[in-house]
Every structure is written in structure tokens, then in C-alpha cells.
Amino acid sequence: MPKYSTQVSLSFFLLSWLFNFNAFGQTSINGRVQEESGKPFPFANVLLLNAKDSALVKGMLSAETGSYRFENIKPGSYLVASSAVGYKQTYSKFFLIEAGETTYQLNALVLEGSTRELQEVAVMAKK
Numbered sequence: 001m002p003k004y005s006t007q008v009s010l011s012f013f014l015l016s017w018l019f020n021f022n023a024f025g026q027t028s029i030n031g032r033v034q035e036e037s038g039k040p041f042p043f044a045n046v047l048l049l050n051a052k053d054s055a056l057v058k059g060m061l062s063a064e065t066g067s068y069r070f071e072n073i074k075p076g077s078y079l080v081a082s083s084a085v086g087y088k089q090t091y092s093k094f095f096l097i098e099a100g101e102t103t104y105q106l107n108a109l110v111l112e113g114s115t116r117e118l119q120e121v122a123v124m125a126k127k
Contacts, residue, residue: 026071026072026073026074027072027073027074027075027097027101027102027103027104028069028070028071028072028073028102028103028104029048029069029070029073029078029080029097029103029104029106030067030068030069030103030104030105030106031046031067031068031080031092031105031106031107031108031109032062032065032066032067032068032108032109033046033062033066033068033082033108033109033110033111034066034108034109034110034111035110035111036110036111036112036113040062040064040065040066040067041062041066041082041084041111042062042063042064042065042066043061043062043064043084044061044062044066044082044083044084044087044111045059045061045082045083045084046059046060046061046062046068046080046081046082046109047059047080047081047082048070048073048078048080049078049079049080049081050076050077050078051076051077051078051079051094051095052077054079057070057073057078058070058073062082066108073097073104074097075097075098075099075101076096076097077094077095077096077097078094078095078096078097079091079092079093079094079095080092080106080109082109082111083111084111086113086114087111087112087113087114088111088112088113088114090109090110090111090112091109092106092107092109
């Protein structure tokens with residue numbers, strides 16, 4: 001009987017170690033997108049970019065509450081970009097994820113409206 005309990009204990013230890021090993025070094029990045037008025041901006045494009053070369057790491061849409069969450073991010077330097085049709089693209093500051101961090105909270109990304117002026121408009125009709 002003692003031999004069986006030792007095997008169970010060892011198996012349990014190894015399984016828990018594997019789960020901890022997989023979780024180690026994996027961070028979640030949380031933030032939100034909002035309008036200039038402070039109102040949440042739902043369904044905006046949110047991109048996690050590598051700070052070194054602006055390569056895309058992950059992309060998603062913000063939730064109805066304007067929030068987003070990137071999970072299982074490895075240590076490194078990143079920035080987040082957000083955009084939507086009719087709004088200027090905005091970027092976070094560069095930030096560093098270090099080994100052992102589990103959560104990183106970013107300041108809100110504020111999308112500003114983009115305006116365009118037309119040179120002229122011609123309305124034509126045929127009868």
C-alpha cells in the first residue's frame with residue numbers, strides 16, 4: 001500500500017509541475033478602447049504588435065464594453081494599436097512584459113474621429 005501512495009503522490013507532483021511550467025512566462029494583457037468622450041468603443045480592431053519591428057503578434061475586436069484581453073503572451077516588448085472605420089488609428093506606448101508577470105494592464109486607447117473635406121460635390125439627374 002505505501003508503494004501505491006508514493007506513485008500517486010509522485011504523479012500528482014509531476015502533473016502539477018507541468019501545469020505550472022506551461023503557465024510560467026505566459027501573461028495576459030488587458031485594456032479598453034474608448035471614444036474621446038470616454039464612452040466605451042465596441043468592436044474596434046485591436047492589434048498586439050512586436051515593438052521591435054511592428055510585426056503582428058495577435059489581433060482581435062474589442063468587446064461591447066470596449067475591453068480587450070490578449071492571453072498567453074510571452075515576455076518581450078510590445079505595443080497595441082487600435083482602429084475603426086471613420087477614426088484615426090491610435091497606439092499605446094511601448095511596454096515590456098517580463099518573465100513571471102501574469103497580468104499587464106494598459107491605459108485606455110482613445111479613438112479620435114477622422115474628418116475629410118471633399119473638394120466638390122456634383123449632383124446630376126437625368127429625366
